[in-house]
Amino acid sequence: MTETLHIVGGGMAGSEAAWVAARAGLDVVIHEMRPRVATFAHQTGKLAEMVCSNSFRSDDSEQNAVGLLHWEMRAAGSLTMEAADTHRLPAGGALAVDREAFSQFVNDRLRGLPNVTVVDEEIAALPGEGHWIFATGPLTSEALGRAIIAETGAERLAFFDAIAPIVYAESIDMSVAWAQSRYDKGETEDERRAYLNCPMDKAQYEAFIDALLAAEKTEFHDGETASYFDGCLPIEVMAERGRETLRHGPMKPVGLTNAHKPDEKAHAVVQLRRDNALGTLYNIVGFQTKMKYGAQAEVFRMIPGLESASFARLGGIHRNTFMNSPTLLDAEMRLKSKPNIRFAGQVTGVEGYVESAAMGLLAGRLAVAEITGRSLPPVPPTTAVGALVSHITGGAEAKTFQPMNVNFGLFPPVEGLKAGRRGRRDRYKAYTDRAKADWQGWLAAGV
């Protein structure tokens, strides 16, 4: 008898997972709640609907991590990439698509397979039996959200992200910044030096506040409410409440001594905290923001020590349901407390169409291997897919976990290459060459 794989959510991740599993010969049932239950962002009842921009971002597989992810997915026979390539629109180096034709292509392909059934229903519970992949996305239905909370605890499922900008460690000027935790707190030397501190004098602070207030901000989408405000204010909103608010909040200068100028008392201090186990990424603590991306880069480079900062991702605040995957999922994306269930896509804490589809592809392959009794070696963390899954299932700091785009900061460094901006082209090429070879090796070893 053929085994059935149930997939909840026919979005980017669910559609890709369904394709992988159906092509491997499993019976697949996609449970998709639209159009019966609507979300504020989706407009149709179709599978793989792009809810906002029509871009899959850079298609450069040598110098860009998301371009590399495209490459890996194409090499694995991805339906998302085939649909995107078929309905590509001119967009310079980016992969932009005709969104309706893209979604129609995915629908036609999946609904045309004899072993795929699409059921128009909302799933509101986490089944204890059968093989399941939940890929319900940033707008997971309320009823299912309640079921996830009942299983995992309220503090493990967030309904808004509050993303502080993330900086590549190598781009921080350590002749200005220094490592120290406030009041030198911590049991170990590592903990006592867990934060990087960037000092500001009064003039720098005042100029920074002016820039924050003047910067262009993004608006919420229709239907997105701002109920997050109680717990997590954007820094520009804090600044609007009073010019000193930040100096008493995330930028307070207390408990810190400038290692470079021990006699100088900073007027304010911006702190960065390690964001991944590799130590390649740091987030700017408490700096969640709704400033436009261009404005963010400009304003944050005013911070002493961050003048040449490269950002792995910029800040944002969105309606976004995501789980604390580093504590809840095992390395094969299974819910630790109910291993018959995998999660995939944006609900696992990756962000973006491509990243979500990639996690669907991986969850599909892992499910096929499990159901057919084959063993699949772990995905090398040197690949884009592997770097992402390693991040969400363990590499990221669980306490401060926020959604993540794919970026080179998630990859284990290639040793012996020049650091800094000058060496960047060679470094990225080395990352992508290594990733491509390792991904091909992994594909050859698996389903």
Ligand SMILES: Cc1cc2nc3c(=O)[nH]c(=O)nc-3n(C[C@H](O)[C@H](O)[C@H](O)COP(=O)(O)OP(=O)(O)OC[C@H]3O[C@@H](n4cnc5c(N)ncnc54)[C@H](O)[C@@H]3O)c2cc1C
């Ligand atoms: C307003 C908004 C704008 C965005 N803009 C962009 C952008 O411009 N670029 C970008 O890359 N990413 C954007 N994103 C993120 C984007 O949603 C994801 O990148 C991508 O769609 C996630 O794929 P997914 O498969 O995880 O979720 P989705 O594509 O959202 O698919 C999840 C599916 O699950 C269904 N579902 C939910 N709950 C249930 C249930 N209980 N039972 C059955 N079905 C269910 C939903 O109807 C949906 O079809 C945006 C998100 C939002 C909310």
